[in-house]
Amino acid sequence: MPAKGNRSRGALEQEILACLVSTGRPMTPAEVQAELGRDLAYTTVMTTLSRLHDKRALDRCLRGRAFRYSLAGDAEGVRANVTAHQMHKLLADGTDRASVLTRFVAELNPDDEQLLAELLARSDEQP
Amino acid sequence: MILFAIVPFVFALALHFTSAFISRALPPAWASWLLTVLSLTVSVTCGLILSAAAVISLARLPEAAQLGHWSAPIIEHGGAPPVWLGVLATLVVSLLLSMALIRSLRSISAIAAARYALRGLEVPQSNLVVIENASPTAYSVGGLHGRIVVSTSMLRALSAGERRVLLAHEAAHVRHHHYLFVQLCEVAAAANPLVRASVSAVRVSVERWADEVAARDVGDRALAARGLARAALACSTGQPMTRAALGISDGDVVLRVRALLSAPPTQRRQLAALLALVVPLCWLAAAVVAIRTHGLIELAEHAYFS
Numbered sequence: 001m002p003a004k005g006n007r008s009r010g011a012l013e014q015e016i017l018a019c020l021v022s023t024g025r026p027m028t029p030a031e032v033q034a035e036l037g038r039d040l041a042y043t044t045v046m047t048t049l050s051r052l053h054d055k056r057a058l059d060r061c062l063r064g065r066a067f068r069y070s071l072a073g074d075a076e077g078v079r080a081n082v083t084a085h086q087m088h089k090l091l092a093d094g095t096d097r098a099s100v101l102t103r104f105v106a107e108l109n110p111d112d113e114q115l116l117a118e119l120l121a122r123s124d125e126q127p
Numbered sequence: 128m129i130l131f132a133i134v135p136f137v138f139a140l141a142l143h144f145t146s147a148f149i150s151r152a153l154p155p156a157w158a159s160w161l162l163t164v165l166s167l168t169v170s171v172t173c174g175l176i177l178s179a180a181a182v183i184s185l186a187r188l189p190e191a192a193q194l195g196h197w198s199a200p201i202i203e204h205g206g207a208p209p210v211w212l213g214v215l216a217t218l219v220v221s222l223l224l225s226m227a228l229i230r231s232l233r234s235i236s237a238i239a240a241a242r243y244a245l246r247g248l249e250v251p252q253s254n255l256v257v258i259e260n261a262s263p264t265a266y267s268v269g270g271l272h273g274r275i276v277v278s279t280s281m282l283r284a285l286s287a288g289e290r291r292v293l294l295a296h297e298a299a300h301v302r303h304h305h306y307l308f309v310q311l312c313e314v315a316a317a318a319n320p321l322v323r324a325s326v327s328a329v330r331v332s333v334e335r336w337a338d339e340v341a342a343r344d345v346g347d348r349a350l351a352a353r354g355l356a357r358a359a360l361a362c363s364t365g366q367p368m369t370r371a372a373l374g375i376s377d378g379d380v381v382l383r384v385r386a387l388l389s390a391p392p393t394q395r396r397q398l399a400a401l402l403a404l405v406v407p408l409c410w411l412a413a414a415v416v417a418i419r420t421h422g423l424i425e426l427a428e429h430a431y432f433s
Contacts, residue, residue, distance in 0.1 A: 013253060103266040
């Protein structure tokens with residue numbers, strides 16, 4: 001099914017972008033593969049990285065024998081901060097306007113916080 | 128006729144008391160669909176019946192009868208409600224209609240505003256927006272082409288597997304157009320305050336829906352639960368938002384984590400089918416009222432000319 005193929009390809013692209021953002025430094029395909037930490041072929045990671053580069057989503061530079069990839073256009077950071085501010089205002093704007101955004105998680109009260117922390121601690125013990 | 132006329136109102140009241148139950152008892156995708164379709168149906172059919180009541184009770188006014196060439200006494204004998212009720216119904220219907228219209232326009236403008244704020248910030252050829260931000264946050268923005276927004280600090284707070292959960296969750300919101308379910312319920316509630324409870328119920332349902340999709344996509348319910356819990360904790364240690372955007376009570380994250388830690392939701396086909404039955408019943412009631420109203424006016428017209 002091509003639609004599903006596209007979907008999982010898109011998901012992997014996002015996963016790799018998120019990975020590069022979270023480490024915050026240029027990475028080689030091997031490093032990305034290791035960081036993703038799941039059953040992915042090296043070639044899959046490499047193909048996805050170079051596809052993202054073709055789409056101008058990633059910059060790359062040759063270091064030694066492998067390319068290192070990083071998120072393109074970090075100069076955009078300033079504008080992104082402005083956006084963050086605008087979106088915060090939107091979120092804080094009351095139910096009406098904020099309702100078009102679906103946030104991943106809402107705020108927690110202290111009891112819930114402790115409960116979740118315990119749940120996490122328990123599940124971290126038995127991976 | 129009265130019996131038929133009150134059917135949608137009875138169901139509106141019933142929906143008020145059962146919305147939360149529906150969102151808990153059914154698989155989240157089914158619950159989201161049912162809640163949305165039910166609240167729209169109930170809201171529209173209540174409006175139709177109010178309009179019919181307005182028309183028929185104002186039709187007995189001699190001035191209206193004169194203008195429309197029908198016989199006022201026939202309408203009166205046909206069991207039309209008193210005129211004051213007609214005036215009241217007219218006022219209520221126009222008020223609710225304008226509320227629904229205002230709510231729709233607000234939804235559209237809010238989506239436009241959010242999309243405008245994000246213009247050109249997507250990672251090229253994707254729907255992902257990464258923002259440099261001190262406070263961990265992640266959300267999806269509704270619209271024709273939805274966007275996923277995550278802050279760098281949120282991504283850094285999560286492990287690789289947990290990041291997959293978060294991305295899969297937000298992608299599910301976008302792919303299944305969850306904002307539409309919420310916004311349609313909002314409009315239905317604006318047009319009929321009796322169904323207001325369905326709004327928060329549908330919000331919970333679409334979150335659970337996205338959680339279940341994420342759990343399926345990563346193939347690990349425990350990982351999905353962990354991702355959700357970690358993200359929630361990251362948010363609470365960061366700068367708090369001034370207000371919960373979704374209006375979800377604080378306990379909901381814990382409920383969602385618990386749901387992911389237990390078995391996938393059971394499909395209760397019979398319960399879903401039973402609830403779905405309300406839709407044709409409401410439309411049937413509205414149709415009967417409309418046909419009777421029309422029939423009465425036709426009768427009065429014949430009487431006028433004979």
